[in-house]
Amino acid sequence: MKFFYYPGCSLEATAKEYDHSVRSVCQNLGIELVESEDWCCCGSSAAHSLNKLLSIALPAHNIALAQKAGADIVAPCSACFNRLKRADKVLREDGEIRQRVEETVEFKYTGTINVYSLLEALVSIYGLDKIAARVKKPLNGMKVVCYYGCMLVRPPEVTNFDRPENPQSMDNLMKKLGAEVKMWSYKTECCGAHQGVVNEKLTTRLVGNLLEMAMEAGAQALVTSCPLCQANIEMRRNQVQDLPSFYFTELIEIALGVPVEKIWFKKHLVNPLPLLQSLNLAS
Template sequence: MKFAYYPGCSLESTGQEFDYSIRAVSKALDVELVELPDWVCCGSTSAHATSHKLALALPAQNLVIAEEQRLDPVVPCSACYNRLKTAEHAIKTNDELRKQVESLLGCRFTGEVQTKSALEAFTKDVGLTAITKRVERKLTGLKVVCYYGCLTSRPPEAVAFEDPENPQSMDKLMKALGAEPLTWSYKTDCCGASLSITKADIVYSMTGRILDAAVEAGAQAIVTTCPLCQTNLETRRRGGIDIPVFYFTELMGLAFGLPDTNRWFKKHMVDPMPLVRSLTETG
């Protein structure tokens, strides 16, 4: 199985452990990731807050590169996935917008590729059966809440590959790894995103509610798909709540028995090693 790979800016900086783990897990599952040559920033908040055309043209440039590779792009970061998928949807459904973007880029957009989140690629394309077969050490006893955030499933007409209000793919994945995903009501709430820079007090309040709900549900850890969500939940915590926030690929790597997990975990703001060691000791 082969995909184009769009790491985006976060996975080369604050979210390096997501990049490391997704590459390692892909290799373990015989999935080939071909990094897009000369990829550009998706634009994220900055572009779509200032220029609608720019917000489409930047991610569309990456889609054009993927079309040249004849590979569907896999996008780990939820914000990047949202921007590429939104651009893909807009261009495929609006001929006038497509012509404008093609004029800006100086090339033709064929619409032959389908943007996939990393979560979608693993759970649907690779499949839970293949993932379960690769598990060497089940994460028995690990209670988690799955936090999808708001960008993986909204707006549903453009980006959702499952129920936008109650997604289940990450929950099913955690079960396949042997962990216990708990029921809670905050799985698609917003963490505050980039407001963490300009309105930290608002983000403290938003992440506080999410962390409180995770603890109330009985979770030992939170699992997410988004670098910004992961950063906000680990750095904007309050009330002495020190609950680890894992990328789902990190727990896949742990269950697969991959050797580089410690390298990933060292980059966390909340040390996950006490929890990881407790699983090892009881497993």
């Protein structure tokens, strides 16, 4: 199985531990990731609010690279996935914009490449049972809530992945890894990451609500697929809300029996090692 790997900007900088775990998991599952040195920012931070053509052309450049590689795109970052899916939808459905983008990017869109989030690729394409069969170190005793955030499953007419209000993909994956998944109603609520710089008060309140509800549900940790959400949750928490926030790939890596590299966990603002060590999941 082969995918064109689009890490996106966050995994090159603030979320290097996510990139590390993604590559490790795919290698251990036998999934080939093909990455081009020429990929560019998808424009999720600002381009879509400033220039419509640019907001399509930026992700279209990466779609062009995937076409050339002959492989479907897989994007770990929820925001990147959302922008790539939006661009692909416009290119498929709007002939006028498609022509302008083709001229700008200098490629011919074929519509032969699909865009997947990494979560979707692992759960729906690779398969939960195949992952479960490779588990060597079940996450027994770990109580988690799965946090999908705003952009992974919405809007459904764009993402076309899971249920927009009560998604289950990550929940089902965590159960296969042996974790106890707690029910809660905040799995797709906004964490305020895009307001983190301009409105810290609002963001802190939103993050506080998330963590309060996670703790009320009995969770020991949150699991997410979005580097913006993960960083925001750990940065904007208050001091009594020290729940670690894992990327779902980090927990897959542990369950597969891959030795925990403490250097990567040290990049988390809330140290996850005490929880892992209390459950005999890390030395």
